[in-house]
Amino acid sequence: MPTTLSFADFSMSRAASELRYDNAYLIYDRTGQVIQEARGHFTNFKVTSATPNESTFLSDEGSFGLQLGSCRFISDKADASLESFGSSCKRYFDIVAELLDIRMFTRVGLRVITKKTTKDKEEAKALLRSLHLANLPSTMRFGASEDPEEIMFRWESSQIGALIRLKAETTTVDVILPPELELSMSNIHRSVTGLTLDVDYYTVAPVERSQWDATAWITQSMRFIKKETTSILGG
Amino acid sequence: MADTVIEFPAAQEFSKVAPPLSETFFLRRATSVNSPTGPISITGLRTSGSKAYRVIEIDKLYPATEGTIAEVSKAIGLLADAVGFLDRARLCIENSPLQADRELQHVQQLLPALFVCRKIGDGFASVVNSLQFAFINLHGQLLSKAQVTAIWRILKELRSKPFLSFDQSLGLVAELEDANLKVDPEVLAKLIEDE
Numbered sequence: 001m002p003t004t005l006s007f008a009d010f011s012m013s014r015a016a017s018e019l020r021y022d023n024a025y026l027i028y029d030r031t032g033q034v035i036q037e038a039r040g041h042f043t044n045f046k047v048t049s050a051t052p053n054e055s056t057f058l059s060d061e062g063s064f065g066l067q068l069g070s071c072r073f074i075s076d077k078a079d080a081s082l083e084s085f086g087s088s089c090k091r092y093f094d095i096v097a098e099l100l101d102i103r104m105f106t107r108v109g110l111r112v113i114t115k116k117t118t119k120d121k122e123e124a125k126a127l128l129r130s131l132h133l134a135n136l137p138s139t140m141r142f143g144a145s146e147d148p149e150e151i152m153f154r155w156e157s158s159q160i161g162a163l164i165r166l167k168a169e170t171t172t173v174d175v176i177l178p179p180e181l182e183l184s185m186s187n188i189h190r191s192v193t194g195l196t197l198d199v200d201y202y203t204v205a206p207v208e209r210s211q212w213d214a215t216a217w218i219t220q221s222m223r224f225i226k227k228e229t230t231s232i233l234g235g
Numbered sequence: 236m237a238d239t240v241i242e243f244p245a246a247q248e249f250s251k252v253a254p255p256l257s258e259t260f261f262l263r264r265a266t267s268v269n270s271p272t273g274p275i276s277i278t279g280l281r282t283s284g285s286k287a288y289r290v291i292e293i294d295k296l297y298p299a300t301e302g303t304i305a306e307v308s309k310a311i312g313l314l315a316d317a318v319g320f321l322d323r324a325r326l327c328i329e330n331s332p333l334q335a336d337r338e339l340q341h342v343q344q345l346l347p348a349l350f351v352c353r354k355i356g357d358g359f360a361s362v363v364n365s366l367q368f369a370f371i372n373l374h375g376q377l378l379s380k381a382q383v384t385a386i387w388r389i390l391k392e393l394r395s396k397p398f399l400s401f402d403q404s405l406g407l408v409a410e411l412e413d414a415n416l417k418v419d420p421e422v423l424a425k426l427i428e429d430e
Contacts, residue, residue, distance in 0.1 A: 109266030210396035
């Protein structure tokens with residue numbers, strides 16, 4: 001009997017939204033203006049790196065990327081419905097599209113990475129296997145293992161596409177603390193094991209700026225992702 | 236005695252070395268999640284950008300899903316209904332003006348609901364407001380076929396680009412005026428005359 005899961009069984013780890021467009025050469029003249037505008041819209045907005053072709057920024061809301069052919073907003077503390085994430089995306093993308101005079105997006109994407117923690121990696125692999133997503137008999141493959149620890153599906157039409165990836169994995173975080181802090185511990189080591197659910201929902205056909213609004217699209221896409229993912233996972 | 240000449244080995248032709256098979260390494264780009272605060276190791280696949288020329292269909296971008304509360308989805312549905320009524324009105328306006336009038340009354344009834352969705356944007360609100368006044372200023376008079384076609388075209392355009400800017404909306408409003416529709420409140424004209 002296959003295990004059933006739903007999107008609600010996973011907790012949000014990272015959300016990212018990205019716009020791709022034909023090279024916006026106004027980036028060479030107006031990155032400063034983008035920064036100046038964004039400073040007024042986000043808390044503790046800081047420039048982490050700035051080069052002619054690519055700049056990155058950081059704020060309390062999340063991190064930002066600006067490139068010649070794309071821009072993105074990423075948050076590690078996104079709300080479950082992505083409403084506040086969507087509103088941050090709207091503020092940032094509106095600034096970029098306006099100042100770089102972008103009228104057409106070649107691709108609009110929303111990527112959501114969620115995780116369901118387990119005791120160890122074996123439990124995560126067992127959970128993935130019990131979902132019965134891949135119709136493969138359990139036998140040694142490539143001399144590596146009997147069951148896959150990662151499963152990916154992609155659906156794509158001429159208009160819209162989606163990629164779903166499930167992986168049993170351990171994520172480790174190693175931080176060496178500066179001695180100036182004079183803390184009892186000198187480093188932080190943390191590893192999280194579980195099943196990662198990574199969904200990328202994106203447009204294939206070009207999107208006109210007058211067709212798209214970050215807040216409306218992101219929140220609606222998130223509902224769609226939840227519904228479709230839950231149906232795939234059998235929940 | 237001459238030194239033994241040792242021939243220097245010919246340089247290897249590195250250019251002839253076969254390049255690694257690109258199929259082994261995925262170059263398909265997914266939506267990037269790499270944050271400047273630290274890359275995340277699980278970004279595996281990358282899909283290429285779009286090369287299609289036709290813009291996306293609005294119904295694909297905002298699919299009607301159960302429990303949708305987004306104003307844009309509501310507006311897209313209402314606009315689809317309005318375009319349907321106008322389609323039928325265009326077909327029968329010459330042979331059956333009464334039937335056409337009935338269809339146009341349905342369109343007019345949808346306008347208040349579209350007005351409620353004006354938060355979508357200034358451009359959207361401007362077109363809906365202009366249409367409201369265009370119908371009010373007709374005082375029950377039947378539209379001509381050219382006027383029905385103009386409204387039909389504008390609503391189709393609004394449906395495919397609901398987030399148009401205010402400046403873009405002015406072009407659509409001008410089309411209504413070109414079709415001899417009065418898009419401003421009559422009281423406004425009187426106030427201007429009084430001044």
